Amino acid sequence: MSVPCPQCGFALPSDARRCPTCGRPAGDHAVPAARPDRSARPLQGLTVAVAVTLSAWCAVELFSAAVSLTRVFLINSLLDGEEPSQDALDVNDGLYALSGLMQLCALLACAVVFVVWLFRARANAEALSPLMHRHGRPWFVFGWILPIANFFIPKRFVDDIWLASRPGTPATDWRGQRHPGLVRLWWAFYLLYFYAPQLAERALGLRSDDPGVMRTIALVEVAAAPFGVAAAVLAIATVRRITAFQELRRTAPVAEARLAP
Numbered sequence: 131m132s133v134p135c136p137q138c139g140f141a142l143p144s145d146a147r148r149c150p151t152c153g154r155p156a157g158d159h160a161v162p163a164a165r166p167d168r169s170a171r172p173l174q175g176l177t178v179a180v181a182v183t184l185s186a187w188c189a190v191e192l193f194s195a196a197v198s199l200t201r202v203f204l205i206n207s208l209l210d211g212e213e214p215s216q217d218a219l220d221v222n223d224g225l226y227a228l229s230g231l232m233q234l235c236a237l238l239a240c241a242v243v244f245v246v247w248l249f250r251a252r253a254n255a256e257a258l259s260p261l262m263h264r265h266g267r268p269w270f271v272f273g274w275i276l277p278i279a280n281f282f283i284p285k286r287f288v289d290d291i292w293l294a295s296r297p298g299t300p301a302t303d304w305r306g307q308r309h310p311g312l313v314r315l316w317w318a319f320y321l322l323y324f325y326a327p328q329l330a331e332r333a334l335g336l337r338s339d340d341p342g343v344m345r346t347i348a349l350v351e352v353a354a355a356p357f358g359v360a361a362a363v364l365a366i367a368t369v370r371r372i373t374a375f376q377e378l379r380r381t382a383p384v385a386e387a388r389l390a391p
Contacts, residue, residue, distance in 0.1 A: 316364035
């Protein structure tokens with residue numbers, strides 16, 4: 131059996147004499163009954179919304195990859211001197227355009243829900259911990275769209291929210307704390323998915339209607355799909371972990387314990 135530390139929320143064994151994270155003696159004050167911190171709002175609903183929209187995006191991405199792979203086979207047949215039926219080419223062209231539209235709509239839905247979740251998670255982190263974050267809230271939007279900044283600022287948001295929400299983070303200065311590996315992995319796959327294909331297309335000059343170029347573009351899209359799905363799965367895992375941290379802190383008797391004499 132374990133009880134939360136009244137200072138930092140770390141789960142202490144029932145026989146612990148001192149919290150290993152903040153150093154507070156376990157018997158300083160009686161631990162009152164848990165009562166939710168009303169200044170921090172529940173995140174479970176938004177967490178489910180993030181998971182649903184990202185899962186839907188994964189399904190759309192896999193559908194798009196299948197269409198692109200079919201496009202590769204059709205173009206290979208064309209380049210080998212075979213004559214694919216015109217109906218097959220027309221159907222693939224239509225599905226290719228449809229999958230692109232579906233990707234855009236799913237991506238916009240994910241972006242909106244994820245940014246809303248970030249705002250709520252940031253507000254909760256500020257309510258649960260006095261630690262300062264590195265960027266103001268306007269960067270929650272500008273950080274995703276401004277060149278150069280969008281390579282690192284969004285990850286910093288999530289790093290700061292994670293560290294401020296995690297039970298056991300020192301209540302002084304967490305900047306020396308090691309950044310979470312799960313967030314690093316998510317961000318690496320995100321960058322690979324969104325930017326590696328763009329760099330490949332620019333490097334190879336893939337800007338014409340030549341069948342060989344169209345085949346290469348389709349191959350790049352197929353190769354990028356696993357990175358996108360991995361990024362989405364890791365994003366869901368990150369969101370769920372931060373939500374669990376905040377729910378533990380939100381329902382722990384931290385505020386009452388701090389007011390004890």
